[in-house]
Amino acid sequence: MEDVRSILDVRTKKTAARWLQSKGIFYFRIGRAYKIPKVHLMNYFFNVSSI
Known part of the structure; x- marks a missing residue:
C-alpha cells in the first residue's frame, strides 16, 4: 500500500484504499496487506492516460 500511496501522491493509506475501491482496480487482501x-x-x- 505504501507504493500505491506514493504513486497516487496521497497522504494516508486509508485514502489510497478508498481510491482503489472507488476506481475498481483489482486487488486482494492477505491479512491487513x-x-x-x-x-x-x-x-x-494506461487506460486513463489515453482518454
Whole structure:
C-alpha cells in the first residue's frame, strides 16, 4: 500500500484504499496487506492516460 500511496501522491493509506475501491482496480487482501497485481495497476493508468 505504501507504493500505491506514493504513486497516487496521497497522504494516508486509508485514502489510497478508498481510491482503489472507488476506481475498481483489482486487488486482494492477505491479512491487513493489500496486494495489487502490477499488471492491473499499469492497465488502469494506461487506460486513463489515453482518454
